[in-house]
Amino acid sequence: MTKQTRRDFLTITLPAAAVAGGLAACGGGGGGSADGTDPVVPPVVPPDPVPPTPEGYKALVAIFLFGGNDAYNTLVPSEGSAYSEYAKARLELALPQAQLLDMGSADNGVRFGAHPALTELQALYGQNRLALLANVGPLAAPIADGKVRSAGTLLPPRLFSHNDQSDQWQKTAAGSLESVGWAGRAADLLAQTLPGQQLPIGITYNGSNLLQVGRSQVGFSLNTSGPVEAAFLRGSLATRALYDQLLAAPQEHLFAREYASGQQRGQIYNARMGSALAGAPASTVSFANDRLGQQLAAVAKLISVRASLGVKRQIFFVGLGGFDTHADQLSRHQVLLRSLSQNLDSFYRATEAMGLAGNVTSFTVSDFGRSLTTNGDGTDHGWGSHQLILGGAVRGGRFYGQMPDLVPRGSRDYAGGRFAPTSAVEQYGSTLLQWFGIPAAEMSAVFPNIGRFATGNLGFLG
Amino acid sequence: MTAVAATGAKAADLIGIGLLDRGEAARFLTQTTFGPTRDEIDRVALIGRDAWLLEQLGKAPTLHLPRFQALQASFVDGRDARLAAWWELSLTAPDQLRQRVAFALSEILVVSEDDGQLSNRPMQLAAYYDLLVRNALGNYRDLMEEVTLSPAMGLFLSHLGNDKPDPVSGRRPDENYARELMQLFSLGLWQLNRDGSAKLDAQGEQIPTYDQALIEEYARVYTGWTWAHRSTFGRGSVVADETDAPMKVFADHHDAGAKTLIGGTVLPAGQTPEQDLKLALDSLFQHGNLPPFIARQLIIKLVTSNPSAAFIDRIARVFENNGLGVRGDLGRVVMAIFLDPEARLGFLSDATVYGKLKEPLLRFSQLLRALNARSRSGIYGLGRTQGAYGQQPLGAPSVFNFFSPHFQQPGAIRDGDWYSPEFQLQTETQGILIVDGLTRRIQLSSSTTDDNAPVLDLMPLVALAADAEALLDDLDVLLLGGSMSAGLRELARAAIELTPDAGDEASRLQRARSALTFIVVSPEYAVQR
Numbered sequence: 001m002t003k004q005t006r007r008d009f010l011t012i013t014l015p016a017a018a019v020a021g022g023l024a025a026c027g028g029g030g031g032g033s034a035d036g037t038d039p040v041v042p043p044v045v046p047p048d049p050v051p052p053t054p055e056g057y058k059a060l061v062a063i064f065l066f067g068g069n070d071a072y073n074t075l076v077p078s079e080g081s082a083y084s085e086y087a088k089a090r091l092e093l094a095l096p097q098a099q100l101l102d103m104g105s106a107d108n109g110v111r112f113g114a115h116p117a118l119t120e121l122q123a124l125y126g127q128n129r130l131a132l133l134a135n136v137g138p139l140a141a142p143i144a145d146g147k148v149r150s151a152g153t154l155l156p157p158r159l160f161s162h163n164d165q166s167d168q169w170q171k172t173a174a175g176s177l178e179s180v181g182w183a184g185r186a187a188d189l190l191a192q193t194l195p196g197q198q199l200p201i202g203i204t205y206n207g208s209n210l211l212q213v214g215r216s217q218v219g220f221s222l223n224t225s226g227p228v229e230a231a232f233l234r235g236s237l238a239t240r241a242l243y244d245q246l247l248a249a250p251q252e253h254l255f256a257r258e259y260a261s262g263q264q265r266g267q268i269y270n271a272r273m274g275s276a277l278a279g280a281p282a283s284t285v286s287f288a289n290d291r292l293g294q295q296l297a298a299v300a301k302l303i304s305v306r307a308s309l310g311v312k313r314q315i316f317f318v319g320l321g322g323f324d325t326h327a328d329q330l331s332r333h334q335v336l337l338r339s340l341s342q343n344l345d346s347f348y349r350a351t352e353a354m355g356l357a358g359n360v361t362s363f364t365v366s367d368f369g370r371s372l373t374t375n376g377d378g379t380d381h382g383w384g385s386h387q388l389i390l391g392g393a394v395r396g397g398r399f400y401g402q403m404p405d406l407v408p409r410g411s412r413d414y415a416g417g418r419f420a421p422t423s424a425v426e427q428y429g430s431t432l433l434q435w436f437g438i439p440a441a442e443m444s445a446v447f448p449n450i451g452r453f454a455t456g457n458l459g460f461l462g
Numbered sequence: 463m464t465a466v467a468a469t470g471a472k473a474a475d476l477i478g479i480g481l482l483d484r485g486e487a488a489r490f491l492t493q494t495t496f497g498p499t500r501d502e503i504d505r506v507a508l509i510g511r512d513a514w515l516l517e518q519l520g521k522a523p524t525l526h527l528p529r530f531q532a533l534q535a536s537f538v539d540g541r542d543a544r545l546a547a548w549w550e551l552s553l554t555a556p557d558q559l560r561q562r563v564a565f566a567l568s569e570i571l572v573v574s575e576d577d578g579q580l581s582n583r584p585m586q587l588a589a590y591y592d593l594l595v596r597n598a599l600g601n602y603r604d605l606m607e608e609v610t611l612s613p614a615m616g617l618f619l620s621h622l623g624n625d626k627p628d629p630v631s632g633r634r635p636d637e638n639y640a641r642e643l644m645q646l647f648s649l650g651l652w653q654l655n656r657d658g659s660a661k662l663d664a665q666g667e668q669i670p671t672y673d674q675a676l677i678e679e680y681a682r683v684y685t686g687w688t689w690a691h692r693s694t695f696g697r698g699s700v701v702a703d704e705t706d707a708p709m710k711v712f713a714d715h716h717d718a719g720a721k722t723l724i725g726g727t728v729l730p731a732g733q734t735p736e737q738d739l740k741l742a743l744d745s746l747f748q749h750g751n752l753p754p755f756i757a758r759q760l761i762i763k764l765v766t767s768n769p770s771a772a773f774i775d776r777i778a779r780v781f782e783n784n785g786l787g788v789r790g791d792l793g794r795v796v797m798a799i800f801l802d803p804e805a806r807l808g809f810l811s812d813a814t815v816y817g818k819l820k821e822p823l824l825r826f827s828q829l830l831r832a833l834n835a836r837s838r839s840g841i842y843g844l845g846r847t848q849g850a851y852g853q854q855p856l857g858a859p860s861v862f863n864f865f866s867p868h869f870q871q872p873g874a875i876r877d878g879d880w881y882s883p884e885f886q887l888q889t890e891t892q893g894i895l896i897v898d899g900l901t902r903r904i905q906l907s908s909s910t911t912d913d914n915a916p917v918l919d920l921m922p923l924v925a926l927a928a929d930a931e932a933l934l935d936d937l938d939v940l941l942l943g944g945s946m947s948a949g950l951r952e953l954a955r956a957a958i959e960l961t962p963d964a965g966d967e968a969s970r971l972q973r974a975r976s977a978l979t980f981i982v983v984s985p986e987y988a989v990q991r
């Protein structure tokens with residue numbers, strides 16, 4: 001990271017212009033070279049020749065489980081010595097064997113059951129719509145069994161820290177300081193092929209996030225309750241004209257300029273959404289009236305008006321908080337997983353009702369997994385975790401990736417049952433993006449470290 | 463310093479000769495309070511910044527818990543009573559400096575009602591806020607200890623009821639508080655020079671401050687503590703039984719084994735829990751990272767998102783030693799921040815980046831204070847601001863606050879490698895909602911049916927509204943620290959003149975509202991300089 005010195009800073013005078021620069025390219029936050037002397041439109045160079053516009057419609061939906069979902073109580077070894085080992089490590093947090101919802105066997109032959117709150121997801125698994133990816137997480141390079149604490153093993157930096165690990169999930173290339181996410185980089189590549197798209201590729205119903213930030217494309221934040229407009233602008237065209245001039249006026253201060261360009265984008269995209277959503281068909285599917293339900297209902301509604309917005313590729317970001325279960329885990333986790341199961345089920349049925357089940361793939365992401373060992377009524381920050389992938393294009397009904405031996409001090413344990421991942425976030429993301437339309441040959445532009453891992457396609461999408 | 467010389471007479475104001483320029487007084491109060499008022503601007507202009515700060519340091523703390531308790535009868539939901547107390551005191555308490563610093567601390571040493579444990583405990587949250595208010599200008603070591611033993615923090619970061627390990631079953635102590643106290647409340651993740659820059663190893667890499675093993679050592683320190691009202695060890699509690707008393711310890715649930723702290727200090731086995739706690743907090747308090755870490759955090763919350771290394775270094779030195787050999791004197795640290803040449807002159811030398819985006823609640827509080835907002839009942843019923851402003855006092859989504867100190871807004875800010883923490887809340891849609899909230903308050907009439915809704919007093923503006931220039935001069939000082947650009951003035955004047963002055967109160971009220979609206983929705987108002 002090359003930080004400008006204060007002396008450099010004092011000599012810089014930014015030309016007061018280019019407020020609308022960020023607006024020209026869908027979702028761009030404005031450009032500017034690293035020395036801050038030349039704020040221009042985002043550095044998107046049209047390729048020659050322009051790639052063909054993709055056929056059909058596809059959407060990815062990232063479901064961020066904030067705080068670090070406890071993967072080891074989401075999917076539990078359900079029989080024999082594997083369950084006994086689990087129960088011994090988990091103490092009073094161990095889920096009763098009889099309550100587990102059968103999910104078949106992982107790659108190592110061990111039978112697993114889902115948390116009893118996940119009834120709808122078990123059914124979707126049985127219908128081959130849901131796939132499970134075992135033990136995925138940030139890696140700087142593959143780690144062999146038994147080598148996690150060996151000298152010379154390359155580890156991701158700042159393991160077990162919430163913000164750092166969730167950043168690494170979103171930007172990958174563990175240790176990279178560049179603040180761009182992999183969905184944003186993918187959107188940068190795809191934006192050139194989508195000239196008619198009236199919204200940015202990234203849409204978030206959970207505020208700003210790193211995942212959707214690219215070099216020129218940035219996730220656009222929307223309200224679940226619908227488009228918004230400041231009331232003072234209604235009624236008086238003269239007032240609106242003056243306000244538009246105010247936002248377009250030159251600003252000496254960089255932050256004022258970026259503030260203004262954000263307000264401009266907000267007005268334009270909210271207005272576009274407003275017109276499109278006015279024609280949205282009524283939904284036949286109901287969602288739970290909770291934060292995740294409201295967000296996924298809004299995603300489904302926006303997808304339903306894709307044609308009037310001319311959108312062909314969308315990456316959505318939604319989130320559910322509260323997974324940092326250091327205490328009172330059994331009751332808190334139950335509530336969270338109920339919401340996840342009910343709302344993912346509703347969302348899948350909503351896409352099915354639109355005839356788009358095979359065009360929409362949802363996937364979970366979290367800060368990290370949690371420790372297998374407990375502190376009594378909770379668990380602490382871990383590393384590898386299991387994730388869920390749902391959709392009509394998913395080759396579901398089975399586990400992907402490698403399940404480690406879930407025993408403290410096992411061959412992949414860093415400490416206290418924090419297991420080193422066997423699949424990298426790069427591999428997870430690359431599999432999703434190949435389906436989404438990023439050619440395998442271009443994947444290293446999205447995931448600089450993808451070549452360090454055995455495969456860029458884990459096989460869970462057709 | 464040439465930029466200062468070029469401004470001629472204004473330079474005299476900036477270095478404190480004679481009566482202070484009212485615009486500069488307002489700019490100073492934008493940094494040091496919840497927003498300038500006419501009276502406070504006059505006061506600072508009269509006595510100067512140093513004297514005003516010293517006067518503020520001497521003011522007794524105005525506490526939230528008693529106001530919360532008094533307001534409970536007026537609200538069905540205790541959460542609304544706490545928020546009404548917060549708004550009333552943040553807007554009206556005479557110890558504005560202390561209240562403003564307490565708010566900054568509430569975004570560093572975070573607890574949140576968004577957490578299930580605290581959502582139904584407004585009393586604990588009000589008491590926690592008072593802990594910050596009482597120590598805001600005191601010593602950071604005292605603050606660390608009170609925070610550690612606060613039941614609100616104990617619930618939020620789950621060290622309340624944290625039991626000693628059980629080697630037979632393999633149960634470990636909870637690591638939550640041990641980790642976040644180091645990462646977020648004291649040292650940060652990597653080793654720092656005094657100027658806030660990262661120390662680098664021979665390979666040019668940042669050096670971690672601590673590792674997982676060290677967290678596990680500290681986690682054992684914070685064992686055995688729980689509710690003061692419990693007679694046995696455990697976590698359970700009935701809200702009606704609770705007080706805000708500091709947590710008490712059950713020695714037989716404290717891990718009395720030896721522990722190795724940061725820097726290799728060893729706590730010998732068999733110490734009392736209180737001895738362990740004191741020495742563990744001392745080890746963090748004496749660490750070289752603490753002064754630059756807290757200095758940067760306070761500067762970016764109060765003054766500018768991108769302080770120079772020299773600014774951080776000057777403040778870290780005051781943190782290390784207040785001049786009388788005392789480490790951690792927050793009153794002196796805060797004074798040094800506001801009187802620093804960079805805080806006073808940065809806006810002249812760095813007109814393009816110096817300063818910060820105002821966080822949404824401060825954009826709101828500044829408007830309310832400037833126009834002396836009052837409700838008929840006297841209650842400040844401004845409670846649930848999460849939707850409209852994306853922010854609610856003690857309501858962050860996690861211990862990581864509403865925004866990260868390292869957030870970089872995508873686009874020109876990131877590409878210039880500047881930090882812009884508050885932009886994390888300023889999504890495009892939230893930005894529109896904030897503008898909506900501010901302008902609705904301007905439109906709100908004193909005949910509103912809501913007795914608890916504070917209404918702006920627009921009469922001082924109406925008195926000037928026949929003359930657009932006089933109106934804009936007044937608002938320029940009050941809301942923009944005298945920095946209104948020619949472009950904004952022109953557009954705001956055009957907005958005023960959409961309503962011709964008919965010589966009556968109705969037209970003048972409309973002209974005042976138009977002027978006020980165009981200033982608070984302007985990009986200039988959103989940025990504190």
